[in-house]
Amino acid sequence: MSATENKRSIVVGIFIFIGLAIFIAAVLTLGGKQKRFVSSITLKAVFNNVNGIQAGNNIFFSGVKIGTVSKINFYGNAQVEVTMHIEEAAQKYIHKNSVAKQGSEGFIGNKMIEILPGQGDAPQVEDGDRINVATALGPEDIMKTLQANNKNILTITDDFKKVTTDMLAGKGTLGTLLADTVMAGRLRQMTINLENASASTARVTSAVAQYTSKLNTKGTLTNELLTDTTVFASLKTAVKSLQNTAASASEMTNNLKLTSNKLNSDKNAVGVLLNDEQTAAKLKNTVSNLESSTKKLDENMEALQHNFLLRGFFKKKAKAEAAAAKDQSHQDPK
Incomplete structure (x- = not known):
């Protein structure tokens, strides 16, 4: 065999080997997939x-x-x-x-x-x-569903067209709002009022927030009243005392009123003395008579002291009083 034929055989063998390798790789790849x-x-x-x-x-x-x-x-x-x-x-x-x-x-x-x-x-x-x-779902089912959807869309479109036509003609509430200038003015004024109300609400909210922040400030009376149980208990006791005092004052006022009514009445002795002039005159005369009787009694007692029958009795009494005073002075020295 010549060298040329050997060379050709080697080349053919290489191509066959490469082809087999590609075939095996393809089979393995396809088999893996x-x-x-x-x-x-x-x-x-x-x-x-x-x-x-x-x-x-x-x-x-x-x-x-x-x-x-x-x-x-x-x-x-x-x-x-x-x-x-x-x-x-x-x-x-x-x-x-x-x-x-x-x-x-x-x-x-x-x-x-x-x-x-x-x-x-x-x-x-x-x-x-x-x-x-x-x-x-098959193609026919899908087509049926699409046809039903198309019918629904057409119905919705017709209804919407009717609604917009009525609105442009001024029918219904929305149509009135679109065509009536007076209503539009009222809505505009309503919007302005709502804006003012919102601004007022914002101011009130800010004031409330400021007030609550002050309530939360430590050291203030309000904060102490809200947070300090001791202060609250003391305040509660003071209020209770004030209530008791007010009740006592009310009872005293009622008593004074009853007393005043009795003083103004002629059904008791004091009322008679204060309101009955005749009784007052009699009482005055009685007092005057008592004064005269007392003066006469003093004169009689003085006369009895100088009487020779009772002179010894009064001298003994005077000596006994002097002795008692002397003993008292010795017991309580200055």
């Missing part, structure tokens, strides 16, 4: 319409890719059974009451199937189980 080399289980779901889902489309669970669609077969009269290869690691998160739902990867992306987690404490799925499907 399709989860071909990962332990998996099989789940099935029956749809009324698969809407273009094909073998190889991805399966998602909570936004994470967990498998691919492996096979699509007709089922029953008009349904389609989809066989899905699911990673065995995701099996514990999928329960028997989970639901398969059709979707797409992005707004216009490839079709895919999303498995929604089930509710409650249902057991996890097993290899070969069939799970329920969620009803998806």
Whole structure:
């Protein structure tokens, strides 16, 4: 074999080796994306319409890719059974009451199937189980919904057009507000009044805040009354004393009033003495007679002292009084 042929064989061998390497890498890459080399289980779901889902489309669970669609077969009269290869690691998160739902990867992306987690404490799925499907809106359903929405929008537009026409014509409350200048003036005045009221409220609020700040200033009488329990107790005692004094003064006033009424009455001795002139004259005459009798009694006593029969008696009495006075002076020296 010549050197040229050997060189050609080596080049062909290199190209074949590179091709095999690229092929193996492509198989490994595609197999990794399709989860071909990962332990998996099989789940099935029956749809009324698969809407273009094909073998190889991805399966998602909570936004994470967990498998691919492996096979699509007709089922029953008009349904389609989809066989899905699911990673065995995701099996514990999928329960028997989970639901398969059709979707797409992005707004216009490839079709895919999303498995929604089930509710409650249902057991996890097993290899070969069939799970329920969620009803998806088809194009016809979407068109019906859009038509109903269009009708509603048209009705709302017609109603709004009628309302705005009546408003421009001056009908109704809003129309009156738009067309009546007097009403507009009243509203303007009302707004001014509200602004003035708001300003007054702000001033009152500021005054109240200033007053409360003074109440909170330590050392003032008001703050002591509000915060010092001792001052409050003393003030309470003083008020109670004032109440007792006022009650006593009131009782005294009533007594004085009763006494005054009795003094002005002629049904008692004092009232008779103060108000009856005849009785007063008699009392004056009686006092005058008593004075005369007392004077005469003094004269009689003086005469008895000089009488020879009683002179000794009065001398003994005088000596006894003198002796008693002398003894008293010795007992109480100055």
